[in-house]
Each structure stands twice: as C-alpha cells, then as structure tokens.
Amino acid sequence: MTRILAIDTSSAWCSVALSLDDAPPLVRHQKVSAGASQLLLPWVEELLSEASIELSSLDAIAIGNGPGAFTGVRLGVAVVQGLAIAAKLPVLAVASLDAIASQLVLSPAFVSSGAHSFVVALDARMGEVYWARYRTTQNALPQREGDIHLSAPEGIDLANIEFLAGSAITEFGERLFSSIPKALANSHLDSEIGVNALGVLACAQAMWSQGLQQDVHLLEPLYIRNKVALTSIERSQQHG
Structure with missing residues (x-):
C-alpha cells in the first residue's frame, strides 16, 4: 500500500492524482493550454486537504517527465523538485508514452x-x-x-x-x-488518448514496488529532442 502524488503537465492538460493506499485515486484533470502554472499547486493543496493528509506523509511524488511540451515538462519537473525537497520525499519519473500505454490497455x-x-x-x-x-x-x-x-x-x-x-x-x-x-x-x-496523472500514477506504483524511486536531485526532464524550434529558413524548407 502506497501514498503517491502524481503530476503531469507535459501536454495541454494539467493533471494531478493522489493515491491513498487501496482507496480510489483523487483526481484533477483539465485542458488548460498555458494555464497549468496557475492550477497545479492549488490542485495539489486541494487533494491533500480532501484526503486530510500532509505532503510529508506521502511515500513519493511521481512526475510525467516527458517527452512533451517543452515548457510544460519543465514546469512539472520544477514543481515536483520544490515539493519533494520541502517534504524530503523521493520521486518517480514516468515517461509520458509509458503513462499513455498503461491507460490504453484498460480502454x-x-x-x-x-x-x-x-x-x-x-x-x-x-x-x-x-x-x-x-x-x-x-x-x-x-x-x-x-x-x-x-x-x-x-x-x-x-x-x-x-x-x-x-x-x-x-x-x-x-x-x-x-x-x-x-x-x-x-x-x-x-487518436484521442493522451497522457494524464492516472497513467503516471499507475506506472509510478509499479516502479515503487520495484524500488525504482530516486533522489529528487537526480530528477531531469526527458526531452528526446534538444532543439525545440525551427528557424524561419527551416520552416520554409519544410513547407516546400
């Protein structure tokens, strides 16, 4: 039985889930485009309050660390770094495609x-x-x-x-x-399925059972691609 907070902001959705032992997860999941930074921490506070627990009483924090939207991935990782350091918790880094796969097989x-x-x-x-x-x-x-x-x-x-x-x-x-x-x-x-915190949570729970949590100071975004934009010449070449 584990208590894990899962976060994902790697897409146009802001998504947070909280698992408490064997109880159904508490979830917030909304399409926000660029508004995730305004919702993420308030949602975390709401879920912890609803569950009547403190952040420090969790076992770990899970994060969808990409690949995905460059700004969104960085936001999620930064927030989890801050939360995990403050609460002295380990982290679980979940690739966005793995999170999607975990949900897809249940559809x-x-x-x-x-x-x-x-x-x-x-x-x-x-x-x-x-x-x-x-x-x-x-x-x-x-x-x-x-x-x-x-x-x-x-x-x-x-x-x-x-x-x-x-x-x-x-x-x-x-x-x-x-x-x-x-x-x-x-x-x-x-074509509709996308990454959400429930998928991150499912992967994180499996990782926790295998002892794959890590120190927060080792957490990094998973970019796959280092270059995040095309030059004007490259864009014109791409469109012929």
Missing part, C-alpha cells in the same frame, strides 16, 4: 481488439513523432520494447503491430497510414 476499444502489440505515437511538432513499441503482459503494465524514438511519421516501426494510439494519428494520418496494415487503419486506432 474498451483496446480490450475488444484483442491486441497484444501496439505503438504509442505522439505529435512532437516540427514534422516529427515521439513513438515507442509496447507488448501487453499478464497481470502487469505493458512492457516497452526498446527506447522512445523521435522520427518522421514514415519512420515509425509498425511491423506486426496490432493497435496504434496517440495524437500523431490526427496530425499525420495520411503519412502514417501508407505503411499501416489495412485492418489496423480501419479499426484498431485511438
């Missing part, structure tokens, strides 16, 4: 598909995609196969994949579908 569409291998692919802007391959496991979270990649949409490895999920479907549909098996393109897709 009715995925369950009904009978899929065992899948890809999570997120729009990374600048004409590129963050993506990773996963495989389901029995009575456990899905297992990521290899690293999280950054590539052009055509560079995603979809060999033997039975399900595809993530925002890259909407952004790069035509370019993705050229290499997707017909059955996959017709039905086994989820």
Whole structure:
C-alpha cells in the first residue's frame, strides 16, 4: 500500500492524482493550454486537504517527465523538485508514452481488439513523432520494447503491430497510414488518448514496488529532442 502524488503537465492538460493506499485515486484533470502554472499547486493543496493528509506523509511524488511540451515538462519537473525537497520525499519519473500505454490497455476499444502489440505515437511538432513499441503482459503494465524514438511519421516501426494510439494519428494520418496494415487503419486506432496523472500514477506504483524511486536531485526532464524550434529558413524548407 502506497501514498503517491502524481503530476503531469507535459501536454495541454494539467493533471494531478493522489493515491491513498487501496482507496480510489483523487483526481484533477483539465485542458488548460498555458494555464497549468496557475492550477497545479492549488490542485495539489486541494487533494491533500480532501484526503486530510500532509505532503510529508506521502511515500513519493511521481512526475510525467516527458517527452512533451517543452515548457510544460519543465514546469512539472520544477514543481515536483520544490515539493519533494520541502517534504524530503523521493520521486518517480514516468515517461509520458509509458503513462499513455498503461491507460490504453484498460480502454474498451483496446480490450475488444484483442491486441497484444501496439505503438504509442505522439505529435512532437516540427514534422516529427515521439513513438515507442509496447507488448501487453499478464497481470502487469505493458512492457516497452526498446527506447522512445523521435522520427518522421514514415519512420515509425509498425511491423506486426496490432493497435496504434496517440495524437500523431490526427496530425499525420495520411503519412502514417501508407505503411499501416489495412485492418489496423480501419479499426484498431485511438487518436484521442493522451497522457494524464492516472497513467503516471499507475506506472509510478509499479516502479515503487520495484524500488525504482530516486533522489529528487537526480530528477531531469526527458526531452528526446534538444532543439525545440525551427528557424524561419527551416520552416520554409519544410513547407516546400
């Protein structure tokens, strides 16, 4: 039984979840674009107050550390650093794609598909995609196969994949579908699913059980890409 606060601001959503032993998690999850900085700490205070506990009584704080929106990732990591240092708590860093994968396998569409291998692919802007391959496991979270990649949409490895999920479907549909098996393109897709604190929490709980918490001073954003913007010349070349 664990008490973990989970935070994610790596997308256009501000998301916070608090798990208290075996009770259902308390959650705040809202699309805010650039307003996460105004909601994050008040939400943390609200959830702790609702649960009638102090921050210092938690076991750990989990953070979705990317990849994702550059400013959002930095915000979430900075807030968790401040909270964890103040309360002397360890942290659990969860990759955004892993958090999405943990939620995807519970969705009715995925369950009904009978899929065992899948890809999570997120729009990374600048004409590129963050993506990773996963495989389901029995009575456990899905297992990521290899690293999280950054590539052009055509560079995603979809060999033997039975399900595809993530925002890259909407952004790069035509370019993705050229290499997707017909059955996959017709039905086994989820373009709406995104990262949220419940997914971060699920991964963090599994990490905690394996002793994978870390000192807050070791916490870093997971960027994958170091360059966060194109020059005007690069933008014009990209659009032909």
